[in-house]
Amino acid sequence: MANKAYRYGIMGGTFDPIHYGHLVAAEAARSKFNLDKVIFVPSGRPPHKSSTEITSPEHRYLMTVLATITNKYFEVSRLELDRSGYSYAIDTVRQFHQHYGADIELFFITGIDAIMEILTWKQVDELISECQFIAATRPGYGDQDVTKILPEKITKKILSISVPALAISSTDIRNRIISNEPIKYLLPEQVEDYIYKHKIYHTAPY
DSSP: OOOOOOOOEEEOOTTTTTOHHHHHHHHHHHTTTOOOOOEEEESOOOOTTTTTOOOOHHHHHHHHHHHHHHHEEEEEEOHHSSSOOOOOOHHHHHHHHHHHHHEEEEEEEHHHHHTTGGGTTTTTHHHHOEEEEEEETTTTOOHHHHHSSSSHHTTTTTTEEEEEEGGHHHHHHHHHTTOOOBBBBTHHHHHHHHHHTTTTTTTTOO
C-alpha cells in the first residue's frame, strides 16, 4: 500500500492581530479541500512593511498560538520568525518541502486581494510550481477579478473559498483599540485578553 500524500495548508500573514476572519478561512479551506492540517506562519519581516509598522514578532506569535490552540488541526510555525532577512513565500514553501518531503501537497492560503498582487511576489513562477493557492474571497472581490488580471498559468493554480468573516480586519481592530472601542467577538477571547494585558496597540498610530 502506497504511503499517503499529506495535504498541508500554509496560512501566512502578519496576524497583527489574528482574528476570526483568519481562523474561519483556515478551517473552511481545511474542510473544503481535505487538508490534513493548517500551519499558521506569522511573518517575520514582511517585504511590504517596515519594522515600525508591525508589532513585535513574539507578541504576534503568541497571539497566534492562543488563537489556534483549541483546534487539533491547526499548528503554528516559527519558521519565518526565526529566519533572517525578508519573509518570502517561495522560501517558506521550499523549507516546508525540505522538512516534510517532496511528495507533500502544499496549499498556500491567503486573501484574494493578496493573490491579486502575486505578480509582484518573489520568484512567482517557481512558487506556483511548488504549491497551489487557496484564495479566500473577501466582500467586494470575486473569481472574475482574478481572471481579468492574472495570466492563466497562475489562475489554474488558484482554488477559492467564500469567507464572509474576512470582513473583519486587523487594521480595524487596531484602530478600535486606539479609539477605546470594543473588539469583543472580532477575535478569540484569549487574544483579546493578551492584547489588553500587554497594552498592545494602545499608543501606536496605525
